Amino acid sequence: xxxxxxxxGFSESVWQEDAAPYLVETNHAARGAxxxxxxxxxxxxxxxxxxxxxxxSLEAITGMDWIVEGRMELVYxxxxxxxxRRVTVRASVPREAPGLPTVSMIYPGAEWHEREARDFFGFIxxxxxxxxxxxxxxxxxxxxxxxDFTG
Amino acid sequence: MSIDxxxxxxxxxxxxxxxxxxxxxxxxxxxxxxxxxxxVDAEPVIGYGHRMHEKMGENRSYAxxxxxxxxxxxxxxxxxTHCHVAAVExxxxxxxxxxxxxxxxxxxxxxxxxxxxxxxxxxxxDLGAFTPLLYTFDDREDILDLLESITGSRxxxxxxxxxxxxxxxxxxxxxxxxxxxxxxRSRMPMYHSLVTENIIFRKRCEGIGGVPAETCRRYxxxxxxxxxxxVCYDVRRNEPYSVYPLFDFSVPVYPEGDCMARYRVRMDxxxxxxxxxxxxxxxxxxxxxxxxxxxxILKPARGECYFNVEAARGSFGMRIVSDGLDAPYRxxxxxxxxxxxxxxxxxxxxxxxxxALAFLGSLDxxxxxxxx
Amino acid sequence: xxxxxxxxxxxxxxxxxxxxxxAAFNAAYLSLLERKEPAWFQxxxxxxxxxxxxxxxPVADGIKLxxxxxxxxxxxxxxxxxxxxxxxxxxxIMCLVLIPFSETMGAxxxxxxxxxxxxxxxxNVLATMLGxxxxxxxxxxxxxxxxxxxxxxxxxxxxxVIIALVMVTHTFDLxxxxxxxxxxxxxxxxxxxGASPLMPLAFLIYFICMLAEANRAPFDMVEAESELIAGxxxxxxxxxxxxxFIAEYVNVVxxxxxxxxxxxxxWHCPFGLLPGLHWFLIKLYLLCFAxxxxxxxxxxxxxxxxxxxxxxxxxPLALAHLIVTAVTVKLV
Numbered sequence: 001x002x003x004x005x006x007x008x009g010f011s012e013s014v015w016q017e018d019a020a021p022y023l024v025e026t027n028h029a030a031r032g033a034x035x036x037x038x039x040x041x042x043x044x045x046x047x048x049x050x051x052x053x054x055x056x057s058l059e060a061i062t063g064m065d066w067i068v069e070g071r072m073e074l075v076y077x078x079x080x081x082x083x084x085r086r087v088t089v090r091a092s093v094p095r096e097a098p099g100l101p102t103v104s105m106i107y108p109g110a111e112w113h114e115r116e117a118r119d120f121f122g123f124i125x126x127x128x129x130x131x132x133x134x135x136x137x138x139x140x141x142x143x144x145x146x147x148d149f150t151g
Numbered sequence: 152m153s154i155d156x157x158x159x160x161x162x163x164x165x166x167x168x169x170x171x172x173x174x175x176x177x178x179x180x181x182x183x184x185x186x187x188x189x190x191v192d193a194e195p196v197i198g199y200g201h202r203m204h205e206k207m208g209e210n211r212s213y214a215x216x217x218x219x220x221x222x223x224x225x226x227x228x229x230x231x232t233h234c235h236v237a238a239v240e241x242x243x244x245x246x247x248x249x250x251x252x253x254x255x256x257x258x259x260x261x262x263x264x265x266x267x268x269x270x271x272x273x274x275x276x277d278l279g280a281f282t283p284l285l286y287t288f289d290d291r292e293d294i295l296d297l298l299e300s301i302t303g304s305r306x307x308x309x310x311x312x313x314x315x316x317x318x319x320x321x322x323x324x325x326x327x328x329x330x331x332x333x334x335x336r337s338r339m340p341m342y343h344s345l346v347t348e349n350i351i352f353r354k355r356c357e358g359i360g361g362v363p364a365e366t367c368r369r370y371x372x373x374x375x376x377x378x379x380x381x382v383c384y385d386v387r388r389n390e391p392y393s394v395y396p397l398f399d400f401s402v403p404v405y406p407e408g409d410c411m412a413r414y415r416v417r418m419d420x421x422x423x424x425x426x427x428x429x430x431x432x433x434x435x436x437x438x439x440x441x442x443x444x445x446x447x448i449l450k451p452a453r454g455e456c457y458f459n460v461e462a463a464r465g466s467f468g469m470r471i472v473s474d475g476l477d478a479p480y481r482x483x484x485x486x487x488x489x490x491x492x493x494x495x496x497x498x499x500x501x502x503x504x505x506x507a508l509a510f511l512g513s514l515d516x517x518x519x520x521x522x523x
Numbered sequence: 524x525x526x527x528x529x530x531x532x533x534x535x536x537x538x539x540x541x542x543x544x545x546a547a548f549n550a551a552y553l554s555l556l557e558r559k560e561p562a563w564f565q566x567x568x569x570x571x572x573x574x575x576x577x578x579x580x581p582v583a584d585g586i587k588l589x590x591x592x593x594x595x596x597x598x599x600x601x602x603x604x605x606x607x608x609x610x611x612x613x614x615x616i617m618c619l620v621l622i623p624f625s626e627t628m629g630a631x632x633x634x635x636x637x638x639x640x641x642x643x644x645x646x647n648v649l650a651t652m653l654g655x656x657x658x659x660x661x662x663x664x665x666x667x668x669x670x671x672x673x674x675x676x677x678x679x680x681x682x683x684v685i686i687a688l689v690m691v692t693h694t695f696d697l698x699x700x701x702x703x704x705x706x707x708x709x710x711x712x713x714x715x716x717g718a719s720p721l722m723p724l725a726f727l728i729y730f731i732c733m734l735a736e737a738n739r740a741p742f743d744m745v746e747a748e749s750e751l752i753a754g755x756x757x758x759x760x761x762x763x764x765x766x767x768f769i770a771e772y773v774n775v776v777x778x779x780x781x782x783x784x785x786x787x788x789x790w791h792c793p794f795g796l797l798p799g800l801h802w803f804l805i806k807l808y809l810l811c812f813a814x815x816x817x818x819x820x821x822x823x824x825x826x827x828x829x830x831x832x833x834x835x836x837x838x839p840l841a842l843a844h845l846i847v848t849a850v851t852v853k854l855v
Contacts, residue, residue, distance in 0.1 A: 112493045351741055
């Protein structure tokens with residue numbers, strides 16, 4: 001039921017086609033999520049809106065640096081308070097141009113998560129209201145969690 | 152200059168609350184824009200205690216990160232380490248003996264009680280009442296003594312291991328915990344008559360620091376903040392882990408969303424945690440406390456998993472990515488205080504300074520956990 | 524006669540020296556009581572190291588405060604900043620001059636003693652505000668604004684209660700007021716039901732207002748250490764802070780003394796036996812004990828809660844008391 005709702009939402013807003021092939025149901029006990037999906041980077045805000053309307057909350061945004069493949073990945077963890085279901089939405093951007101839209105106008109809590117990802121990886125969130133370092137010093141121009149960071 | 156209403160209210164000033172301030176409990180800074188005693192805007196400035204635990208996670212082996220996990224939220228350290236070991240176990244496919252899971256639940260719930268007691272004392276100091284702090288510390292001392300007897304430390308525990316726990320509990324611990332439960336239950340009426348029914352305390356908490364449930368969802372707030380806003384979400388109940396499904400406990404929920412609701416949630420959680428500990432002591436099976444054949448140098452297969460637990464302050468999660476080596480490729484820490492605190496700015500606008508500090512106290516922030 | 528005039532001056536000077544000593548002693552040992560008393564409540568021991576039972580702790584504190592540098596931070600109004608601690612402590616001691624300690628003791632009796640005490644007490648507020656204002660610190664400025672709002676709110680019920688009392692006693696002379704209460708506790712003003720059945724309530728209002736006037740918890744909005752660091756005293760160091768500290772305790776002593784004089788029969792024994800200084804001191808320190816007891820039991824009120832209590836509860840009650848008293852005095 002909830003899966004169908006999400007599928008419809010994703011089909012309509014994110015892929016403009018049937019989303020079923022992109023949605024992977026996973027075992028919560030083994031992966032820590034019930035559903036995983038990878039969306040195009042420019043669609044993360046649309047995906048966030050689908051999740052918002054399905055009464056999910058954004059729990060965390062995790063950055064990852066896949067240096068060998070030349071891309072960086074963002075993982076959005078959504079949780080539904082009423083059921084405890086978790087959905088993981090992933091998006092990849094090239095390392096050279098790590099720009100993608102912000103979701104902070106949908107989930108204001110994402111503002112800090114995105115600032116943190118910007119601190120650590122150098123993601124550029126287009127439309128972010130306050131893209132200044134959050135945890136790092138305000139003059140920090142390095143991104144410590146990138147795999148080529150040498151300290 | 153004409154003194155009309157407009158010009159009076161146009162005159163605001165910046166009040167720099169922190170990084171050192173008695174009410175922020177750590178190095179937290181809030182840049183307040185004030186109109187008299189009313190708050191126009193509150194911009195939190197965090198990161199003073201930033202230690203880059205996530206980088207440390209990447210450049211040391213899984214086992215070496217164990218002490219780090221207890222140094223983020225040092226008030227509820229066992230709950231964090233529980234998350235870490237469980238995440239790694241999930242990733243490496245290690246099965247934990249049941250006795251070890253029971254011990255984990257017992258110690259983690261005791262830790263939750265001690266964390267809530269510390270919060271209660273500190274919150275009342277924020278409100279200007281000093282005496283309850285000493286009473287809660289007196290009770291908390293008993294928990295610390297109990298935990299010290301089996302874990303060896305009093306605050307930053309490093310007790311859980313991948314595949315179990317490092318020490319078995321003994322009869323002294325079980326007897327001591329039973330008598331602590333009795334004592335703590337007999338103390339609760341005292342706390343209620345001293346604090347909960349105190350008219351000044353109620354005036355300062357009821358209707359103050361309102362957080363609607365929808366705001367919690369938009370900011371990802373969890374734990375007592377969420378349950379104090381009427382949403383029944385507890386990781387132990389909604390996404391059961393460890394042996395929590397075996398126990399009978401209720402999840403306290405109060406719909407008001409104010410400081411008093413959060414206070415009541417935590418007070419009830421103390422009672423519920425005691426119930427869990429009591430049941431666990433009753434039903435703890437015999438057996439080993441460590442899984443066999445857990446390699447000393449852990450190298451989980453390539454993969455990724457997310458694990459979260461109900462820490463004292465909310466949903467504490469870790470996402471660990473393994474590339475098959477002895478150190479994680481990526482270790483992400485999701486701290487509850489980070490999200491709980493991010494709603495502060497929106498909810499505090501237009502309140503008085505003293506109410507804002509009561510609200511700040513009621514969020515139960517541990518700053519090193521926000522900063523990581 | 525010139526001789527009498529000289530003797531009176533010497534007597535007054537000696538009293539003044541004695542009262543300054545009394546004030547300093549009280550400030551020192553009430554601060555020790557302020558630590559020992561909550562220690563009993565809180566299952567701990569309080570200061571034990573300096574002297575037997577920690578009795579020399581106030582001396583050690585005094586030496587520490589005297590040894591500290593007096594810092595005047597940049598941007599402060601230096602003159603006002605330095606005047607404020609002096610201006611806060613002198614009126615407190617002036618109040619002591621007017622208090623009749625026993626039948627024979629008391630520095631100066633004036634027929635308008637009660638009015639004079641509250642005139643001096645008002646200077647105290649002004650000086651605290653001055654200190655907060657001159658500090659050039661935002662926390663101190665907030666505290667300065669709070670102290671004015673708070674004291675305006677609490678002087679009204681306080682003075683209403685006192686006016687009602689004066690209507691009963693027909694005098695402002697403190698010594699005369701005490702003299703009227705001789706003969707046992709049933710003659711004390713607090714139980715003078717013949718004048719107004721609300722007399723015990725009036726005493727309660729007096730006690731609450733006294734806490735607020737002396738900026739004591741739960742009405743310590745001016746210091747509010749978890750909100751305003753140390754409020755108006757944030758920037759003061761060494762004896763600058765020390766004087767504010769002394770003034771706070773002397774204000775408690777003055778407030779308790781006036782309470783004992785107005786309501787609890789001053790130097791009279793509750794059973795009409797052996798009147799004297801000792802009864803006065805017992806009543807005084809019982810009230811001081813209660814003041815400290817309240818501080819360590821209650822959380823701090825919020826500023827609007829404090830103003831609501833005054834304007835919506837205390838002032839109507841005090842007015843009711845005033846009217847009842849007026850009617851009774853007229854009828855009887």
